[in-house]
Amino acid sequence: MLTLQEHDPILNDVDDDDGMPPLVDNPNPSMTFTFFTDMTPITAFSSDPTIPFETVWDSPIPPEPPVETAEPLELQPAYNGGPERTSHNKKRDASYIPRPPNAFILFRSSFIKSQQVPEKVEGNHSTLSKIIGKYWKTLPREEREVWEAKAVVAQAEHRRRYPDWRFRPGANAHAKLKVKDGPANTRKRTSHAGRKGRAEAGVNKKNEDARCTIIVDLLTEGKTGVDLEDAVRKWEDSKGDTITDLNKAQVVEERKGDGDEALAVPKKEGVICEEFTSRNNGDQHSNSSHPRSQTPDAVDNRFKIPLTAMFRRSLSAPASHAPIESQSPSPTNACHGLLGSAFVSISYEAFEPQFSSSCNSSPYNVTDGQGHQQYDTTHAMFGEPIGDLSPLVLPSTLGEGAPARWNDPYNLLKTSTGAHLPPPVCTLRSPLEQPSAFYGLADLDETNVSAASPDEMQCSRPYNILMKDWSDPCMSPYTQSPIFNQFEGGHTLYDWCSGGDGEAMFVTMATPMEYATSELGGVELVRLHGGYSAAVKY
DNA sequence: CGGAATGAAAG
DNA sequence: CTTTCATTCCG
Numbered sequence: 001m002l003t004l005q006e007h008d009p010i011l012n013d014v015d016d017d018d019g020m021p022p023l024v025d026n027p028n029p030s031m032t033f034t035f036f037t038d039m040t041p042i043t044a045f046s047s048d049p050t051i052p053f054e055t056v057w058d059s060p061i062p063p064e065p066p067v068e069t070a071e072p073l074e075l076q077p078a079y080n081g082g083p084e085r086t087s088h089n090k091k092r093d094a095s096y097i098p099r100p101p102n103a104f105i106l107f108r109s110s111f112i113k114s115q116q117v118p119e120k121v122e123g124n125h126s127t128l129s130k131i132i133g134k135y136w137k138t139l140p141r142e143e144r145e146v147w148e149a150k151a152v153v154a155q156a157e158h159r160r161r162y163p164d165w166r167f168r169p170g171a172n173a174h175a176k177l178k179v180k181d182g183p184a185n186t187r188k189r190t191s192h193a194g195r196k197g198r199a200e201a202g203v204n205k206k207n208e209d210a211r212c213t214i215i216v217d218l219l220t221e222g223k224t225g226v227d228l229e230d231a232v233r234k235w236e237d238s239k240g241d242t243i244t245d246l247n248k249a250q251v252v253e254e255r256k257g258d259g260d261e262a263l264a265v266p267k268k269e270g271v272i273c274e275e276f277t278s279r280n281n282g283d284q285h286s287n288s289s290h291p292r293s294q295t296p297d298a299v300d301n302r303f304k305i306p307l308t309a310m311f312r313r314s315l316s317a318p319a320s321h322a323p324i325e326s327q328s329p330s331p332t333n334a335c336h337g338l339l340g341s342a343f344v345s346i347s348y349e350a351f352e353p354q355f356s357s358s359c360n361s362s363p364y365n366v367t368d369g370q371g372h373q374q375y376d377t378t379h380a381m382f383g384e385p386i387g388d389l390s391p392l393v394l395p396s397t398l399g400e401g402a403p404a405r406w407n408d409p410y411n412l413l414k415t416s417t418g419a420h421l422p423p424p425v426c427t428l429r430s431p432l433e434q435p436s437a438f439y440g441l442a443d444l445d446e447t448n449v450s451a452a453s454p455d456e457m458q459c460s461r462p463y464n465i466l467m468k469d470w471s472d473p474c475m476s477p478y479t480q481s482p483i484f485n486q487f488e489g490g491h492t493l494y495d496w497c498s499g500g501d502g503e504a505m506f507v508t509m510a511t512p513m514e515y516a517t518s519e520l521g522g523v524e525l526v527r528l529h530g531g532y533s534a535a536v537k538y
Numbered sequence: 539c540g541g542a543a544t545g546a547a548a549g
Numbered sequence: 550c551t552t553t554c555a556t557t558c559c560g
Contacts, residue, residue: 169544
């Protein structure tokens with residue numbers, strides 16, 4: 001007996017490589033840090049809740065079930081991928097906690113639910129997986145990132161709801177008991193039962209693949225529902241008339257092969273995956289600002305970096321053997337060498353904050369209540385270009401790989417009707433202005449800066465945020481935490497810190513950022529720099 | 539450290 | 550069974 005469940009909290013104490021259960025562990029929300037003396041207090045903007053981007057950012061979390069589950073959950077159970085809901089739970093008791101869905105799973109679920117591919121066209125879920133998998137690869141990066149963002153939110157909800165849960169592969173694999181026999185079940189999952197009908201199976205498979213490819217092509221053309229059904233039928237008819245199935249399959253294969261660059265099919269834009277809610281969209285959206293991935297199989301390197309890596313506390317945090325105090329006391333470059341390998345050579349010298357008392361009109365005025373100087377952060381930010389090496393600027397160096405329209409990231413500015421929301425509240429004029437994709441988690445409520453003076457500021461640590469888009473392929477992913485404060489009634493993005501495990505904490509740089517928040521199903525979305533961050537409210 | 543294995547949805 | 554992705558397992 002004793003089937004170990006993945007969420008068995010007992011096991012949480014053991015088998016921790018880095019001493020920190022990723023994802024699961026309830027990141028200590030009240031960790032305190034000491035800031036460098038030269039930290040630049042930057043006041044950004046208070047939130048503007050009027051911006052309704054919740055209209056486009058649907059919660060990846062399924063709606064609540066009718067209250068009846070008497071779950072020992074005082075918290076609002078926003079994530080409902082949990083026990084006793086899916087029909088897939090088969091042999092699992094009600095207490096089983098499923099894994100949080102990843103971006104693809106969310107996409108797949110939504111895709112299927114939307115009935116884009118009618119049952120009549122394809123009802124087999126294995127085949128559907130193939131189709132959706134192919135289709136997924138053709139999605140424009142922006143669209144995929146929407147789903148990745150949803151996955152981040154779903155994961156956060158999952159973590160909030162099941163703080164002690166840990167993924168334990170095989171812990172509850174019932175069929176595991178017979179491993180003794182031998183390497184029998186060592187076979188790869190993908191291996192098929194090779195038999196006599198090899199050739200025939202091969203043909204069938206080719207046909208099925210061809211059909212999948214056709215369907216995917218049609219989908220990218222914008223065909224869904226009945227249109228898709230008709231088109232598929234038409235294709236099937238024509239293929240039956242002209243050439244043999246096998247030949248057709250080969251044709252398709254070739255086409256797929258040489259179409260390496262531009263899938264041979266005119267790709268429709270963004271319309272399709274927008275939650276799959278707008279099935280009407282007759283198309284006419286020939287806007288190509290979000291091109292699909294041109295090489296579906298040559299995935300953008302940035303996708304290789306798991307978004308959820310942001311939950312790893314040690315990602316950018318050097319070991320605790322690097323006491324800040326032992327570093328250079330120079331206030332202007334105190335962070336040199338502490339920023340992790342990716343940034344060792346970056347100089348922030350020019351970024352020294354300038355004190356000024358003549359910036360009365362600056363929105364960045366900050367009084368510390370003790371008559372200390374005010375930081376003219378405007379000057380600090382714009383006076384001396386700090387160069388493109390700033391983490392927040394990196395996207396601008398990405399050149400061609402960068403999305404065409406940074407200010408409309410990932411279709412999130414679109415309303416459900418396709419109309420665009422107004423641009424960010426304010427525009428910053430600096431190299432830092434270059435928006436990026438900010439998906440991450442921040443705990444706005446827990447943050448509490450209590451500083452008598454900038455010299456000794458304490459701040460609780462929000463959850464890490466991964467500045468995804470400046471994780472250049474050549475650089476390791478890097479986590480940062482936004483430091484929020486509350487000035488004058490509104491949230492203020494105070495600074496960014498990176499790393500930090502309670503013993504070491506590094507301020508990278510002060511960044512004047514504006515942000516607006518909006519709430520959606522208990523999830524607070526934070527817009528930064530025109531990019532987005534999903535912040536979970538606790 | 540890196541590849542293998544697991545499992546998330548779904549019927 | 551089948552997909553991609555995140556995470557853990559294991560040599």
